[in-house]
Amino acid sequence: MDDSEENGTMSLGLPPITRRRALLGAAGVAATAVLAGCTNSANDTAQQTASTAGGPFDFTDDRGQAVHLDGKPTRIVAYAGSAAALWEYGIRPVGVFGPQKLADGSPDPQVGRVDLSAVTSLGNAFNEFDVPAYIKLAPELLISMVVNANGLWYVPQDSADEITGKAPTVGIRMVRESATKVIERYEALAKALGADTETDAIKQARSEFQTATTRLTDVAKSKGGLRVLAVYGSKDKPYIGNPLAHASLRYLYEAGVPITNVGDQADTVTWAPDLSWEQINRYPADLILYDVRTQALTLDQLKQIDVFNQLPAVKAGALVPWRTENPYTYYSYTQIANEVADAVAKATPGLV
Structure with a gap:
C-alpha cells in the first residue's frame, strides 16, 4: 500500500x-x-439520556486545544467512531460523517449503536463531507479523532478551514494509545458534555x-x-x-x-x-x-x-x-x- x-x-x-x-x-x-449481536443484546440498558444540566462546557482535547463554551453544546456533529463512543452515554449528535454503512447497506462496525435514521449523514467515505449540509445543521461542536498533531480524521484537508471555522472542534487521539485510554477520554468528554457517566448501565x-x-x-x-x-x-x-x-x-x-x-x-x-x-x-x-x-x-x-x-x-x-x-x-x-x-x-x- x-x-x-x-x-x-x-x-x-x-x-x-x-x-x-x-x-x-x-x-x-x-x-x-459481532457488532450487531452486541447492539441487539444490550439496547435496553445501554441507551442513556444525557443530563440536561446547564453550565459551561470546558474540555482540553488530545491536541492540547482547550474549548470553552458558555453552555453545553447540543448540536454536535461527529465522526462515526466518535459518535459511536458518545452514544453509549446518551450523547446524540445531529450529524455524522465517516463510515456508517457497508456496501451491502448494513451498519459499518465503526458506527456501533448509533441510530442512523436519527442523524444526518454528511458523507460515508474518505473526502466525502457535505459542507453545505454541515453548515445547515448549525453545529455548535465538531468531534473527531486525531491522527497527527493537528489533523481531524475524515475532515477533508481542502475544506478543513471552512469546516473548522463554523464551530469549535475536539479531537481524541486514536494512535499510540491503548484503547482503554481512548475509551476513558471519550468518557471524560461525555461527562463534560453533561452526560451521567455513573448510571447503572455504564457502571455495569x-x-x-x-x-x-x-x-x-x-x-x-x-x-x-x-x-x-x-x-x-x-x-x-x-x-x-x-x-x-x-x-x-x-x-x-x-x-x-x-x-x-x-x-x-x-x-x-x-x-x-x-x-x-x-x-x-x-x-x-x-x-x-x-x-x-x-x-x-x-x-x-x-x-x-x-x-x-x-x-x-x-x-x-x-x-x-x-x-x-x-x-x-x-x-x-x-x-x-x-x-x-x-x-x-x-x-x-x-x-x-
Missing part, C-alpha cells in the same frame, strides 16, 4: 485504509455480525470490561512462550501491525497478549518494514490476529496465498479476528477481550 494514500496517514500510526469502502467480504461480515459495562480484561491477562499469563502476530493482508503483501501504535493492539499488548513488535519499532511506526508474502514465515507465530476490515483480504482469500496457508498457526486453526474498527466503548472491548482470550486459551506455544 502506498504511503501517500490517505494523505500519508500510514506514517502517522494508522492502519491501511482505502479512499472508498471496499466490497464487503466474509471477514467483514463476521466483524459486523465498565465492570464487565474490567473483568474481561483481567481474564485476558490471566489467560495470557498461563501461555508462556506464546507468539502472536497481527497481520493486515493485501493482495501484494502483508503488513505486520506494531502493537505499540494501534490502539486496538496496544490494549491487547498491555493486557499481556504477547504480540510481536517486529524490529522493536517505536510507537510512531505503524507497520513492520516492507516484506513480501514469501517472507512472512520469518516471523514465527503460534496465533495470528488477522485484520477484518472490509479493505483487507478475507480469511478465505488469505488462505489462497500458499505461504500463508502453510504457516503453522494457520494449519492449527489458531486464528482470531483483529477488530480494529470496533467502537471505543466498554461493551465493544469486552467482546474483543473475551474473543481473544478464548483464542489464546486454545493456542499452543512453540508450534515451530
Whole structure:
C-alpha cells in the first residue's frame, strides 16, 4: 500500500485504509455480525439520556486545544467512531460523517449503536463531507479523532478551514494509545458534555470490561512462550501491525497478549518494514490476529496465498479476528477481550 494514500496517514500510526469502502467480504461480515449481536443484546440498558444540566462546557482535547463554551453544546456533529463512543452515554449528535454503512447497506462496525435514521449523514467515505449540509445543521461542536498533531480524521484537508471555522472542534487521539485510554477520554468528554457517566448501565459495562480484561491477562499469563502476530493482508503483501501504535493492539499488548513488535519499532511506526508474502514465515507465530476490515483480504482469500496457508498457526486453526474498527466503548472491548482470550486459551506455544 502506498504511503501517500490517505494523505500519508500510514506514517502517522494508522492502519491501511482505502479512499472508498471496499466490497464487503466474509471477514467483514463476521466483524459486523459481532457488532450487531452486541447492539441487539444490550439496547435496553445501554441507551442513556444525557443530563440536561446547564453550565459551561470546558474540555482540553488530545491536541492540547482547550474549548470553552458558555453552555453545553447540543448540536454536535461527529465522526462515526466518535459518535459511536458518545452514544453509549446518551450523547446524540445531529450529524455524522465517516463510515456508517457497508456496501451491502448494513451498519459499518465503526458506527456501533448509533441510530442512523436519527442523524444526518454528511458523507460515508474518505473526502466525502457535505459542507453545505454541515453548515445547515448549525453545529455548535465538531468531534473527531486525531491522527497527527493537528489533523481531524475524515475532515477533508481542502475544506478543513471552512469546516473548522463554523464551530469549535475536539479531537481524541486514536494512535499510540491503548484503547482503554481512548475509551476513558471519550468518557471524560461525555461527562463534560453533561452526560451521567455513573448510571447503572455504564457502571455495569465498565465492570464487565474490567473483568474481561483481567481474564485476558490471566489467560495470557498461563501461555508462556506464546507468539502472536497481527497481520493486515493485501493482495501484494502483508503488513505486520506494531502493537505499540494501534490502539486496538496496544490494549491487547498491555493486557499481556504477547504480540510481536517486529524490529522493536517505536510507537510512531505503524507497520513492520516492507516484506513480501514469501517472507512472512520469518516471523514465527503460534496465533495470528488477522485484520477484518472490509479493505483487507478475507480469511478465505488469505488462505489462497500458499505461504500463508502453510504457516503453522494457520494449519492449527489458531486464528482470531483483529477488530480494529470496533467502537471505543466498554461493551465493544469486552467482546474483543473475551474473543481473544478464548483464542489464546486454545493456542499452543512453540508450534515451530
